[in-house]
Amino acid sequence: MNTNKIDWESLHNKFLLTVDVLIFTIDHEDLKVLLVKRAHEPFKGFWAIPGGFLKLKESLDIAALRVAKEKTGIKEVYLEQLYTFGALDRNTSVRAITVAYFSLIPYLKLKKPVSDKISDLQWFYVHKLPKLGFDHEIILKTAILRLKSKVGYSNIAFNLLSDKFRLSELQRIYEVILEKNLDKRNFRKQILATGLLSSTGKKELREAHRPAMLYRFKSKNVVYFD
Amino acid sequence: MNTNKIDWESLHNKFLLTVDVLIFTIDHEDLKVLLVKRAHEPFKGFWAIPGGFLKLKESLDIAALRVAKEKTGIKEVYLEQLYTFGALDRNTSVRAITVAYFSLIPYLKLKKPVSDKISDLQWFYVHKLPKLGFDHEIILKTAILRLKSKVGYSNIAFNLLSDKFRLSELQRIYEVILEKNLDKRNFRKQILATGLLSSTGKKELREAHRPAMLYRFKSKNVVYFD
DNA sequence: CCAAAAGTGTTATTGATACACCCATGC
C-alpha cells in the first residue's frame, strides 16, 4: 500500500481536521482565555478559540504547540489534549472535526501584551465572554471543568506560575480555578506536604508588609495524587 | 463558502480519520477486550482494536456506536471518548488519526458467542494479549488506566453488570478493575451509601449456599463522586 | 453435617476542616 495510490475521494475523507488550543492564564483578577476575532466566514466577526489545520507532517501535539507558540510567542507551554469534537452541526458549512487542547501560561511570561498589532487577538475573562462562534462555548466549558477537576488531584496548576512565587500567589491560583476561598493554614500545610515545592531561601522585599518567602517548583512535571 | 468549492488538495487534508472502539467486558476471570484479526496490510494477521472510518454524515459518537454495535450485536452500550491519537509514526503507510472510544458491556449480554462465523473477532484477557498492530498497545494501556482511575470517582463500572446482580458480583467487578481485593463489609457500606442501588427484594436461589439478595441500579447514568 | 457464599458492627487510623493571633515591613 502506497500513499500515492490512495483514492481519497472514495475514503469519504472530506473533513476539515483542526486543532484548537484554549490558552489560559490567571492575572490578579480571574482566569483568562485568549481568543481570536474571525476574519472570514463562517462566524466572521465572532470571537473564537485559536486553532489551525493539522499539517500532514505534524503530530496533533506538535500542531497544538505550534498554535500556542504562534499566539503567545512562548516556546515552552503546558499543553494537554482536552477532547475531540465531531458533532455534525458544529460548523455551518463544512464538516469539521476539532481536536481541542488546553494550555496554561504563567501571567508573568506575558509581559509584552500579546501581539500589539493584531488587535484581533485578545484576552477575555472567562466570566465576561463575548459571543463565541461555532460550538466554542461548549469547548470552553469543557476545558474549564477539566481544569477545575484536575486541580484537585494533580499539580497541573503549577504551570500558571513562573519559577519563583509566594505561597499566597499559588493559593490564589487554586482559589480562582476552584472558585472558592481556601484556608491559608490548611493550604500551606497540604501543598508543602506534597514535597513538590522547595524554598528558595530568599524573600521578596520592597512591599509595605512582611516580606514573603519565595518558593519554586522542584519540577513542573504533572504529578497525580491519590 | 460552499462545500463544493473547497479545494481539498490544498487543505493538506490527506488523513485517514478512524474511530477505534475498545470493547471491554468482565467474565468470571478477568477483564477482557474484543479484538479483530487484520485481514489486510498494514499489520495483516495482527490483532487490533476494532474500528472504522468516520463517515461524512456521522458524528464521532455515532461512529463509535456503530462500531460497537457491529462487533457486539448490542444496541445500547456504554461509550466514552478516550483520547485522540495522532502521532506521525503510529501507522506504517498512510497518515492516520484515530479517535479512540471505550465501551463497557455486561458479560451476560454476550451469551451468544460474538460472531461464530467471524473467527477473526475474539475476546482476549487484557493480561494475556497477543501482539497488537499499530500503536494499539498504547491505546489499550491508556484505556485500562482511564477505567481504573475513573472507577474510583464514578459509577462507570455499573455498565459491566446487567440489571439484577448480587453485591458480591459488583464487588468482583471493582476488584478486577482495581487489581486488588476489597473488604466485603467496607465495600457494601460504601456502595450502598451512594444511594444508587436498590434492593429488588428477591433472592437468587438454587445454589449450594445462602441465597444472595439481588440489587439493581436505580440508573446507569454516570455519576461523579467527590 | 459439610461446603460455600451471604450477611453484618465496631474500633482505630487517617485525612480534612475549622479557627485567631502575632510578625515584619514601608510609609
Next chain:
DNA sequence: GCATGGGTGTATCAATAACACTTTTGG
C-alpha cells in the same frame, strides 16, 4: 503607629481501613 499581607498550631469531625463470626442454603 498603622496598614498590609506573611506566617504559624491545635482541636474537631468525617472518611477510610482493619478485622471475624454467624447465617442460609444444597448436596
